Amino acid sequence: MKLIYPTIGILLGIVLLWISPVSPSYFAYVVAGNVVFWSSVLLLSFNFMKQEISLIKGRMSKFVASIFLIYLSIHYFVYSIALEKLLDGIFGVLFQVSSPFITLTYSPFFPPSLLTLLYNTLFNPAIVGGFPPNFYFELSSYAIVMGLVIATLVTANIVRVMQYASYLKRTKVIILAPLLGVIGGGSCCISVPILLAEAIPAANFILFSPLGDTALFLAYVLLPPLTAIGLKLNFDAMRPKAPKNLRINYTELSKKNEKKTS
Numbered sequence: 001m002k003l004i005y006p007t008i009g010i011l012l013g014i015v016l017l018w019i020s021p022v023s024p025s026y027f028a029y030v031v032a033g034n035v036v037f038w039s040s041v042l043l044l045s046f047n048f049m050k051q052e053i054s055l056i057k058g059r060m061s062k063f064v065a066s067i068f069l070i071y072l073s074i075h076y077f078v079y080s081i082a083l084e085k086l087l088d089g090i091f092g093v094l095f096q097v098s099s100p101f102i103t104l105t106y107s108p109f110f111p112p113s114l115l116t117l118l119y120n121t122l123f124n125p126a127i128v129g130g131f132p133p134n135f136y137f138e139l140s141s142y143a144i145v146m147g148l149v150i151a152t153l154v155t156a157n158i159v160r161v162m163q164y165a166s167y168l169k170r171t172k173v174i175i176l177a178p179l180l181g182v183i184g185g186g187s188c189c190i191s192v193p194i195l196l197a198e199a200i201p202a203a204n205f206i207l208f209s210p211l212g213d214t215a216l217f218l219a220y221v222l223l224p225p226l227t228a229i230g231l232k233l234n235f236d237a238m239r240p241k242a243p244k245n246l247r248i249n250y251t252e253l254s255k256k257n258e259k260k261t262s
Helices: 004-022 026-047 050-058 062-091 114-123 141-167 176-202 210-237 250-261
Strands: 101-105 126-131 135-140
Touching: 004 026, 004 114, 026 050, 026 114, 026 141, 050 141, 050 210, 062 135, 062 141, 114 141, 135 141, 141 210
Parallel strands: none
Antiparallel strands: 101 126, 126 135
16 A cells, blocks of 8 residues: 555656646646656655664764765765756757856756656756856756665665674674675765766767767666665665574464464
């Protein structure tokens, strides 16, 4: 039952995003569709991260909160640069920054198609801010939601490692592998897009080729969910499990009890 409402929300969001190019108000439909879609995705994701959220709440402190906020800030900074580079590649330089500003905007895509739906889901709407001389950032709903999910998983993984470190005396080697997994997974998600966003423009022969745009697009789209899956698996792998011979088989136990009572 808990999964029904987020699923309905995702489907409703897709419908609103699909019809937004032919709707009376592109902006209103694309904003409403993304709010419904990504809030439902976030609820669905948190439903699968109950243990991580519970661990963070139970161990909440200034240190834990700082881990979450620092990673979230870096993630948003990196993916805002990646989105800015992607939209520049599609539309060209959108504007020049003459004075500081921050606003909610969107990029119209036509006509209604699967590609338009994908673009509207990933890029619209965007929180845009600018600072002279010519720096601006863009954060889409996709980047915001994935940032929250990955920051939660990174924090939970680090808290779990720190928890084990407090239980064990000789932990330098024992906790090294899972800690490297967390750092590697989180840093991969934020390092590859920034390298592509900055290194690709430095090479003009790549910048104006489909290969450059495709590489950055794939990094922007695929890295966050892949990172989230990897961090989730890493967290689950650190959860202690009883040996098979010590586990209770409740099905067999209930059958034995039924035989005794009959």
